[in-house]
Amino acid sequence: MNDNGALVRLEDVDKWFGDLHVLRGVSLAVHPGEVLVVIGPSGSGKSTLLRTINLLEEPTEGRVVFDGLELTDVRCDLNAARTHIGMVFQSFNLFPHKTALGNITLALRNVLGLSKAEARERALEQLREVGLESRAGAYPGQLSGGQQQRVAIARALAMRPKLMLFDEVTSALDPELVKEVLDVMQGLAAGGMTMVVVTHEMGFAREVGDRVIFMDHGQIVEEASPEELFERPRQERCRQFLSQVL
Amino acid sequence: MSIVADTGGARGAPDRGFRYVMREQTPLSGASALLGAGSVGVLLAGTLAVLTTIGWTPSQQLAEGITSGAQGAVLVTAAALGVAALALGAAIYRRLPTKASREGAIAGAVLGAQAIALAAFYWWFRSGDVEVFARNFFEFALLEEFWTRFIRAAWNTLVLALSGEAIGIGIGLVLSVFAISSHRVVRAPARLYINFFRGTPLLWQLSFFFFGIALGLRLNLGAYQVAILVLGLNAGAYSAEIFRAGIQAVDRGQFEAARSLGMSYFKALRLVILPQAVRKVIPPLTNEFVILIKDTSLVAFLGLTLEQQELMAVGRDIFSQTFNATPFLATAAGYLAVTLPMIRVVTWLERRMRSGLTGIGA
Amino acid sequence: MSKRTLILGFVVALILVLGAAACGGDDEEATPGETATETEAPTPSFSTLTDGVLTVGSDIPFAPFEFREGGELTGFDVEVVEEIASRLGLTTDWRDTAFDTIFTQLAAGRYDLVASATTITPEREEQVNFTIPYYRAQQSLTVNTEQTPDIQSVDDLGEGHTVAVQAGTTGEAWARENLAPNGVEVRSFPEAPDTYTALEGGNVTGVIFDEPASVEEASKRPSLEVVEAIDTDEDYGFGVDPQNEELLAAINEALQAMIDDGTYQQIYDKWFPDASAGSVAGS
Numbered sequence: 001m002n003d004n005g006a007l008v009r010l011e012d013v014d015k016w017f018g019d020l021h022v023l024r025g026v027s028l029a030v031h032p033g034e035v036l037v038v039i040g041p042s043g044s045g046k047s048t049l050l051r052t053i054n055l056l057e058e059p060t061e062g063r064v065v066f067d068g069l070e071l072t073d074v075r076c077d078l079n080a081a082r083t084h085i086g087m088v089f090q091s092f093n094l095f096p097h098k099t100a101l102g103n104i105t106l107a108l109r110n111v112l113g114l115s116k117a118e119a120r121e122r123a124l125e126q127l128r129e130v131g132l133e134s135r136a137g138a139y140p141g142q143l144s145g146g147q148q149q150r151v152a153i154a155r156a157l158a159m160r161p162k163l164m165l166f167d168e169v170t171s172a173l174d175p176e177l178v179k180e181v182l183d184v185m186q187g188l189a190a191g192g193m194t195m196v197v198v199t200h201e202m203g204f205a206r207e208v209g210d211r212v213i214f215m216d217h218g219q220i221v222e223e224a225s226p227e228e229l230f231e232r233p234r235q236e237r238c239r240q241f242l243s244q245v246l
Numbered sequence: 247m248s249i250v251a252d253t254g255g256a257r258g259a260p261d262r263g264f265r266y267v268m269r270e271q272t273p274l275s276g277a278s279a280l281l282g283a284g285s286v287g288v289l290l291a292g293t294l295a296v297l298t299t300i301g302w303t304p305s306q307q308l309a310e311g312i313t314s315g316a317q318g319a320v321l322v323t324a325a326a327l328g329v330a331a332l333a334l335g336a337a338i339y340r341r342l343p344t345k346a347s348r349e350g351a352i353a354g355a356v357l358g359a360q361a362i363a364l365a366a367f368y369w370w371f372r373s374g375d376v377e378v379f380a381r382n383f384f385e386f387a388l389l390e391e392f393w394t395r396f397i398r399a400a401w402n403t404l405v406l407a408l409s410g411e412a413i414g415i416g417i418g419l420v421l422s423v424f425a426i427s428s429h430r431v432v433r434a435p436a437r438l439y440i441n442f443f444r445g446t447p448l449l450w451q452l453s454f455f456f457f458g459i460a461l462g463l464r465l466n467l468g469a470y471q472v473a474i475l476v477l478g479l480n481a482g483a484y485s486a487e488i489f490r491a492g493i494q495a496v497d498r499g500q501f502e503a504a505r506s507l508g509m510s511y512f513k514a515l516r517l518v519i520l521p522q523a524v525r526k527v528i529p530p531l532t533n534e535f536v537i538l539i540k541d542t543s544l545v546a547f548l549g550l551t552l553e554q555q556e557l558m559a560v561g562r563d564i565f566s567q568t569f570n571a572t573p574f575l576a577t578a579a580g581y582l583a584v585t586l587p588m589i590r591v592v593t594w595l596e597r598r599m600r601s602g603l604t605g606i607g608a
Numbered sequence: 609m610s611k612r613t614l615i616l617g618f619v620v621a622l623i624l625v626l627g628a629a630a631c632g633g634d635d636e637e638a639t640p641g642e643t644a645t646e647t648e649a650p651t652p653s654f655s656t657l658t659d660g661v662l663t664v665g666s667d668i669p670f671a672p673f674e675f676r677e678g679g680e681l682t683g684f685d686v687e688v689v690e691e692i693a694s695r696l697g698l699t700t701d702w703r704d705t706a707f708d709t710i711f712t713q714l715a716a717g718r719y720d721l722v723a724s725a726t727t728i729t730p731e732r733e734e735q736v737n738f739t740i741p742y743y744r745a746q747q748s749l750t751v752n753t754e755q756t757p758d759i760q761s762v763d764d765l766g767e768g769h770t771v772a773v774q775a776g777t778t779g780e781a782w783a784r785e786n787l788a789p790n791g792v793e794v795r796s797f798p799e800a801p802d803t804y805t806a807l808e809g810g811n812v813t814g815v816i817f818d819e820p821a822s823v824e825e826a827s828k829r830p831s832l833e834v835v836e837a838i839d840t841d842e843d844y845g846f847g848v849d850p851q852n853e854e855l856l857a858a859i860n861e862a863l864q865a866m867i868d869d870g871t872y873q874q875i876y877d878k879w880f881p882d883a884s885a886g887s888v889a890g891s
Contacts, residue, residue: 087503093502106518107509110509110513110517152503159508359622457802547797548797550795554795555796559796563776566776
């Protein structure tokens with residue numbers, strides 16, 4: 001926790017991919033317990049923004065501060081910091097050579113150093129919370145998309161992070177499986193988890209989000225509470241985008 | 247979307263077994279299939295029977311058997327059956343009602359054609375100077391004297407190949423990690439090593455390391471030790487390339503997920519990437535191993551004692567003593583005996599390791 | 609109908625092809641040399657693989673019998689063979705090959721002649737013909753005097769010692785028969801020079817090999833010395849294509865003439881000035 005009590009602070013972050021200017025001087029603060037939703041057209045840089053938070057993408061310029069730690073400082077122990085930030089991906093990225101249980105215990109044992117028994121217990125508990133305890137011994141290949149994503153969420157949660165990042169986690173799912181994942185996320189938010197969610201699910205943004213950010217061409221164009229942004233968008237680009245998706 | 251399970255067919259899906267195929271045959275398609283199978287069967291079993299009765303050794307007996315009237319009768323019968331199968335199958339093919347029966351007819355026709363081809367080839371072969379050929383290549387009596395040497399040689403070949411491969415895989419894994427590093431100072435030496443050992447002939451490497459280095463530096467190393475070392479160094483280069491390709495074939499998302507959980511670069515490599523990469527590259531690795539088995543024959547150039555001789559050396563040794571080429575048949579059999587089971591073992595290993603990778607998301 | 613005709617057509621074609629091959633290719637092992645020349649020229653009375661050329665197989669290098677000096681092929685065998693060839697009105701075509709298959713190749717008709725310091729043995733005589741002897745050979749033991757100064761004879765070799773031999777040679781056979789029973793390890797190398805390299809490096813205790821070659825090698829490698837000559841009652845002969853009796857007769861005639869008129873002894877003295885025991889002349 002540092003100034004203003006912000007858990008995450010991005011300061012003037014610029015990101016170039018070769019000649020492509022993907023993030024243009026973005027500044028952002030995320031507060032504890034807050035659910036921040038990021039929306040915008042494809043190519044707007046919203047995924048890149050999210051991935052900058054745990055430094056999967058390294059900013060070309062600017063600072064990223066998490067819980068008082070400057071992640072962009074080379075002296076920072078990034079691996080340790082990342083154990084407090086959980087991430088869930090659009091393509092699940094479950095480890096195919098491990099069972100659902102194994103996926104979760106892998107980092108618990110090898111990063112956090114938990115014993116076999118402790119890791120197993122915590123992993124099972126986490127699976128129970130997402131409703132998949134009965135599938136603990138299944139391999140990812142034997143699970144449906146929705147189930148895989150829930151396991152992925154459990155895997156991230158098992159590390160007891162302070163912050164959870166969600167990168168379009170329902171975009172790759174068949175429509176009838178989206179709900180089960182969103183329900184889990186809603187439960188998380190209700191429990192007070194700090195979340196940054198990149199998504200196209202506007203219903204979720206409205207109901208669960210505390211704050212919504214609209215991004216376009218690498219910049220935060222509009223930032224407001226869900227009602228304000230969806231009912232009375234101020235920026236033209238934002239209005240256009242919303243008219244297309246709603 | 248339903249869950250993908252790999253227990254197929256248990257819930258009322260149609261039976262597709264051998265019985266089903268048999269049931270689906272019409273009298274004619276079944277006849278064609280039987281004739282086809284019969285033609286090949288007669289050819290193989292008949293030849294075996296005739297040659298065994300007349301005798302496999304010495305080579306004159308075998309030659310007599312090959313050129314005998316009985317063998318000729320077998321060939322003619324087989325060819326006749328084959329023609330019948332082929333003609334029948336080809337004639338009725340179009341008019342058969344089901345897919346299974348058509349396949350039966352085709353099977354019969356194809357088997358018949360094979361029997362005809364084999365019989366024709368055999369006929370042509372036995373019209374030549376069979377006695378001389380048999381004396382030089384089929385003198386099995388010779389092998390009776392030497393077969394223990396071949397067993398020992400096969401064992402030597404196996405030891406050389408396995409040891410070399412073990413070292414090679416160890417080196418290859420390490421080297422592959424260097425080869426994908428983002429730091430050029432780490433990549434360059436790895437690439438140098440790989441290019442050197444892949445770019446020079448193995449024989450040269452063996453000669454250089456033994457006659458040049460070992461003897462030049464007065465290191466008291468035996469031929470086998472140097473051979474295993476060099477085979478390992480060589481295999482290491484080829485394996486490194488294979489592993490590198492395997493690592494790069496693993497989805498980048500796997501690496502990202504691992505790191506986002508707080509794993510260091512090397513932990514992610516060891517726990518997530520390499521296990522997947524290794525499973526992916528088993529086919530090319532097997533291929534390279536099979537080549538290595540044959541490469542062991544180059545060890546002879548380093549000077550082998552009688553007990554150390556591997557398959558090729560034994561073959562040549564007996565050959566130069568007896569001037570008979572039959573030992574080379576034994577050498578070939580030896581290599582097959584070493585190579586084929588190895589492949590089966592590896593395939594079994596691969597299937598076991600793949601158990602977690604089937605289905606979606608693999 | 610097309611599939612059926614295709615299959616039938618393929619089978620018919622196959623049978624035709626095989627039938628043609630069976631009928632056509634039925635002549636006996638056509639020895640490459642036994643063709644036109646016999647009937648045409650009145651002289652010479654023999655034929656060779658290539659008209660006017662004597663094709664010679666040899667394992668090069670093997671000093672002082674055949675080796676290269678300054679890019680030129682030279683040696684005792686080379687000079688004797690060249691002299692024989694010129695007396696027969698032939699030029700020579702020397703082919704380098706591995707020693708342990710050289711007689712099989714000769715028997716298969718790849719060469720007219722094999723000149724490779726080869727010993728006449730009964731087993732080899734079953735496969736090929738030999739000329740009259742042209743050299744009395746002995747085996748020898750070469751040692752590394754820096755490493756093992758006290759080994760002076762084969763009797764000094766026993767358990768824990770190793771000798772290097774060339775694969776397929778009479779030296780190998782002799783060593784296996786006479787030294788192996790005493791516990792000496794016999795290591796076979798495909799290439800002769802490698803045996804001496806191994807000896808220099810201390811990897812083996814001694815080399816069992818033909819005496820003149822060993823003397824030659826030892827003179828070039830300071831730490832090596834030939835300490836004992838082993839009389840194995842061997843003669844060198846040139847191997848001749850077993851199908852070519854006329855060539856054998858012609859070569860023997862020329863060789864005998866060389867011995868009788870002193871040319872042979874001249875060549876011999878040039879190559880072995882200090883060792884008269886090997887000469888077949890004057891015996």
